[in-house]
Amino acid sequence: MSADIQESTEELRGLSVDFFVSFVQVFGLPKSIGQIYGLLFVSPDPLPMDEIVNQLGISKGSASQGLSLLKSLGAVSSIAIHADRREHFEADLNVSRIVTHFFENRLEPRLEHGDRRLEEMVALARLAKRSDRTQGAASVLTRIQALQKWQKRGRNLIPMVVRWLKR
Amino acid sequence: MSADIQESTEELRGLSVDFFVSFVQVFGLPKSIGQIYGLLFVSPDPLPMDEIVNQLGISKGSASQGLSLLKSLGAVSSIAIHADRREHFEADLNVSRIVTHFFENRLEPRLEHGDRRLEEMVALARLAKRSDRTQGAASVLTRIQALQKWQKRGRNLIPMVVRWLKR
DNA sequence: CCGTTTGTTCATTTCAATTTGAACAAAAGC
DNA sequence: GCTTTTGTTCAAATTGAAATGAACAAACGG
Numbered sequence: 001m002s003a004d005i006q007e008s009t010e011e012l013r014g015l016s017v018d019f020f021v022s023f024v025q026v027f028g029l030p031k032s033i034g035q036i037y038g039l040l041f042v043s044p045d046p047l048p049m050d051e052i053v054n055q056l057g058i059s060k061g062s063a064s065q066g067l068s069l070l071k072s073l074g075a076v077s078s079i080a081i082h083a084d085r086r087e088h089f090e091a092d093l094n095v096s097r098i099v100t101h102f103f104e105n106r107l108e109p110r111l112e113h114g115d116r117r118l119e120e121m122v123a124l125a126r127l128a129k130r131s132d133r134t135q136g137a138a139s140v141l142t143r144i145q146a147l148q149k150w151q152k153r154g155r156n157l158i159p160m161v162v163r164w165l166k167r
Numbered sequence: 168m169s170a171d172i173q174e175s176t177e178e179l180r181g182l183s184v185d186f187f188v189s190f191v192q193v194f195g196l197p198k199s200i201g202q203i204y205g206l207l208f209v210s211p212d213p214l215p216m217d218e219i220v221n222q223l224g225i226s227k228g229s230a231s232q233g234l235s236l237l238k239s240l241g242a243v244s245s246i247a248i249h250a251d252r253r254e255h256f257e258a259d260l261n262v263s264r265i266v267t268h269f270f271e272n273r274l275e276p277r278l279e280h281g282d283r284r285l286e287e288m289v290a291l292a293r294l295a296k297r298s299d300r301t302q303g304a305a306s307v308l309t310r311i312q313a314l315q316k317w318q319k320r321g322r323n324l325i326p327m328v329v330r331w332l333k334r
Numbered sequence: 335c336c337g338t339t340t341g342t343t344c345a346t347t348t349c350a351a352t353t354t355g356a357a358c359a360a361a362a363g364c
Numbered sequence: 365g366c367t368t369t370t371g372t373t374c375a376a377a378t379t380g381a382a383a384t385g386a387a388c389a390a391a392c393g394g
Contacts, residue, residue, distance in 0.1 A: 005298050012291040019284045044303025059384045095317040110189050117186045124179040131172050136211025150262040226354045
């Protein structure tokens with residue numbers, strides 16, 4: 001490989017790593033996940049873990065953990081390479097998978113939890129309103145109920161987004 | 168105020184704080200922001216900063232910074248109270264504001280940046296493909312172009328979401 | 335079997351983001 | 365003008381999440 005090709009390959013790698021680091025951080029995932037995926041994304045051939053460790057300068061531990069998360073997201077898959085017993089990894093172009101995972105695992109549980117919290121809040125605010133017949137208590141109840149509407153609206157949005165991305 | 172009312176008021180406050188801490192964390196905002204908003208949300212009357220500091224047990228610094236962020240989001244507004252020179256704060260039920268702010272300030276700049284990165288990546292991959300006529304170089308270019316499509320799709324989604332929430 | 339390669343786990347370290355609190359500024363009342 | 369109250373700023377401390385790397389396990393080859 002000539003010197004300038006190697007150079008631009010490295011530059012491409014850097015851009016890809018950067019791109020995906022920024023991407024995964026939107027979803028609150030660690031930087032190393034973005035680095036690994038970014039490297040695999042522009043690699044023409046599947047890479048073994050020690051290549052990933054070397055090229056990114058990260059630890060074996062990070063690479064191992066990162067790869068297993070990425071596999072669980074369906075964002076990378078492992079490939080058998082003839083006459084090499086090491087596991088090789090390849091990026092899947094599964095943008096919707098990682099996003100869907102974010103919605104279903106990060107967002108959905110919180111929304112679920114939030115629903116229950118809001119129920120309890122309504123109950124307490126009703127109680128307060130009954131004993132303490134002030135304008136204040138009533139308006140707090142009203143607000144909480146308005147918030148419940150927003151919560152529902154948000155939840156309805158998620159399946160729409162997922163569908164749009166899968167379409 | 169009777170003992171049981173005061174008690175359930177405190178419980179309500181705790182639930183609200185919890186709810187909003189969890190909410191803001193989805194958007195990568197600090198916990199204190201959620202605490203402050205949660206407290207104001209269930210307060211019948213506007214509160215001065217020192218009340219917020221006392222009730223939440225946070226520092227003056229956090230409260231000051233948090234309130235100014237919340238004001239900038241349009242999530243709280245300040246209210247003048249007769250014969251009290253302290254600034255009083257009230258929660259606005261502006262769920263869409265905070266979400267819109269997230270999209271426009273956190274997401275949009277990243278997407279913008281991502282667009283530029285992808286352009287550079289395409290350029291480099293084209294170069295690589297021209298000099299190095301292997302299957303690998305060509306397939307890397309194809310992937311990057313596929314990613315560009317996803318990026319566009321994501322960007323188109325945002326105005327839709329914002330509209331849905333504002334509607 | 336035994337040594338070597340490959341990969342995982344988890345206690346410790348590192349690092350970044352948030353919170354604190356003390357110093358400072360601004361405004362108000364006396 | 366001086367004191368007190370109110371609010372901001374920012375360097376330092378705290379905290380929590382992620383990365384490290386050493387110890388361990390598993391799989392393979394000879």
